[in-house]
Amino acid sequence: MSTETHTHAEGAKHHGGPLIYTANLFALMFLTVVTVAAASFNFGSANVVIALAIASVKAILVGLFFMHLLWDKPVNAIILIAGFLFLGIFLMFDFLDVTSRNNYLPRNMPNMENATPAPDSMNPLKTPAPRPLDPAPAKAEEHK
Amino acid sequence: MERAVTSGARIGDRPRPKKNYLNETRGFKSWALTVDHKRIGIMYLVGTLCAFLLGGIFALLVRLTLLTPAHKIFGLQVTAETYNRFFTLHGAVMVFLFIIPSIPGSLTNFVLPLMLGAKDVAFPRLNLASFYLWIVGAVMAVSSMIIGAVDTGWTFYTPYSTTTSGTVTLMTAAVFVLGFSSIFTGLNFIATVHKLRAPGMGWFDMPLFVWGMYSTALIQVLATPVLGITLVLLMLERVFQIGIFDSRIGGDPVLFQHFFWFYSHPAVYIMILPGMAIISELIPTFSRKTIFGYRAIAYASVSLALVSFIVWGHHMFVAGQSQLATVVFSALTFLVAIPSGVKVFNWLCTMYQGNISLETPMLYAISFLMLFAIGGLTGIFLGTLSTDVHLTDTYFVVAHFHYVMMGSTVTAFIGGLYYWWPKMTGRMYSEKWGQVSAVIWFIGFNATFLPQFILGSRGMPRRYYNYLDQFQPLHVFSTVGSWIIGLSLFMSAAVLLASLRKPADAPDNPWGGTTLEWQTSSPPITHNFEDQPVLENEPYDYRPKAVTH
């Protein structure tokens, strides 16, 4: 039984509605097809960027329409954006560190025959030759 | 000049209500299943003070071990492994069971809705859930201590924490649970501040205590989940050796430190912001003067919370992160000192030409100003790369963080406890003995930690069991200081508990405060206010006004 008290939005307007939601769904499915298709081409280092860009568009569509952010009070959207912003800060500074390290081994360090060779910072995609893992028991004697 | 009214009704006081939040309902269930923010605040107070006692006992054990090179406490030999456990548990208990939950859970829970003119927090049941999560986390942590104890340091650095024996997994699980308690508390406060302010109270009409706690809550919500995932990854690395943090299996130990400090640096602001929030209340009240620079302090609180997220690498200057990252983090660390400086300046300007009276809470507030100045400035030494290379992992760092965490936050907490004690319990404590305890606190704290700056700058490393003979006199001085701290805390406990034996006849507003919690009875009735208060004044307006009710 409907009452006159609507618990949302001034003026009791219903935002959204089946038409908008269905249109949004088709947009999202279309973008899924696009991103899968794009993955079959190789754009080099732009691969990840393109994939994440399309994913972000999809996420924005979900947020704006399915999650009602377009029609809600702005504070909810600010909360969501803040979350992504701080996540971005975390990622950015960590990448800043990891990509600017100089991983050279000291030239005169003894007993380095069994060590994993450091990644070559001039050729980041070249992987060191694989070697078997040490068996686990080292930890039992090392501490205490 | 004695301004505090200690008992009896004044003209304008409403008649004391017979039923208040303490006696309206009785029995274990009425407390265990309460959703009243005031009762939850009292339960948190008792719980976190027990944790403070436990952490304090570990601290005394640490200092007793360091008293002599023989490392004997009352004839019993303390081994190096045991010493590692002492300082680890001291740190873990103090950080996760006491400092982070205490002010938000106890004082803020009690006072914030009152200050906003609200009946309760936004989500009262979530508030109770928060408290029970704290209990569960505390039980897990104490269990882990009894079963095997942890010796990794409270920072759980890898690869030691992923390979050592000891109940690391259980302790990290406990911290995970405690993290959610913290998140839910912060979530509750943010929603309460946004939505439950009294009519007429805009954002810039709120007390600065609320601004400080709001900023704290922002950090709690945004940073703590990363701690959660860090602990999960640590546990998985320990149990399944997934290869993320241990370099022997392909991981990066510095990555753990990035993950850990991304939370733990903002966490130290979760610790200091509530202390600053309390000081923003104590100083204007006991200077009888409007706060200097209200908006500056409000903005400084929020910016402190936000900027705290971009400086975490200053804990890792010598850990192995890249030089570029090191330089960037150092520069940003100077930035984060600015809002704190603004606040100290504003508090001092508030006191200038104010009508100052030196009741116990004010003595603690003045101690805060001095101890925080030292703590904050020594942080700059540590944020500067060239000096940090020498000072890192020495007692200088230990002294620095004790000056900010203990000399500032705990000082403010005790001051706030005295300040709101009449409101919470309806009793006035013995002012003279409170003042004595404040002076002893200041003396004891400096006696304990000032020598540690010297120890550190002369080369004494932190977390070390053995030390060079030349350091012993300073260690002895510091240990005796810790006993003086213990004396002061014992006195405060005695003063406050003794007040409970008196009848509950404290006035509504013993300090002449201007915030809304002083407009209701001491202790408050269960639903806080008889009628919905409507804000009519600017915040901290001390101009004389006609007393009407």
Next chain:
Amino acid sequence: MSTTLPDIHSHGGHDEHGEHNPYHQHHFATMEQQFDTSKLGMWLFLVTEILLFGGLFVGFGLMQHRYPQQFIEAHEHLKQNIFGRPFPLYGTINTLVLLISSWTMVMGVNAAQTDQKKKTVRYLVLTILLACVFLGIKYVEYSHKFHDGLLPGIFYAHQSEDLIKGTHGYATFFAFYFMMTGLHGIHVLVGIGLLSWLVMRARRGDFSSAYYTPVDLVGLYWHIVDMIWIYLFPLYYLIS
């Protein structure tokens, strides 16, 4: 940011007949204030979920940077052989399934908002079914991995020409794969539980245009679960 001044002339939780909305909690002045606050609280919780998962994304990204070759090779094992070429079939189907379930969810919220009880139940049940399909496909994927020994950490047992056991990087990749899809799967499972609770309440007639807060809030949760997968999908299944 504006104050929320409760309008004392509004219904304030009481409808025209003076009856009390049974869901009105008394520390709120009006039902509208209560609903807005509940939503705000839910968004704050969702942001903690984003940061929780986000930490895993950051860890994954950094490990990918550390072992780029190994990660790219390991990615191929998430694809299936379709017409002789590798194609992320399970991943793509799961993505579409979750998107459709997001649609059924929001349609369910809409139905509750407009007093259509039967439709509400129908859409909620559909959402549950789609979630089960998602988990079913996940189960198939996982059992393939178990069979091939592509497991995290010390359980890693795969031996083939491309992924040589003992090289750092592969075990880590699969550790992250299981952690992230596993944590996501747990959230889907919790979502199914919440949706079932909603179905029960909807059939009882709890929801109407006067009170549909739980449906709305669970909907927000479900959309975040979908949003996390939207980012998971390309990073795991579409990199080559």
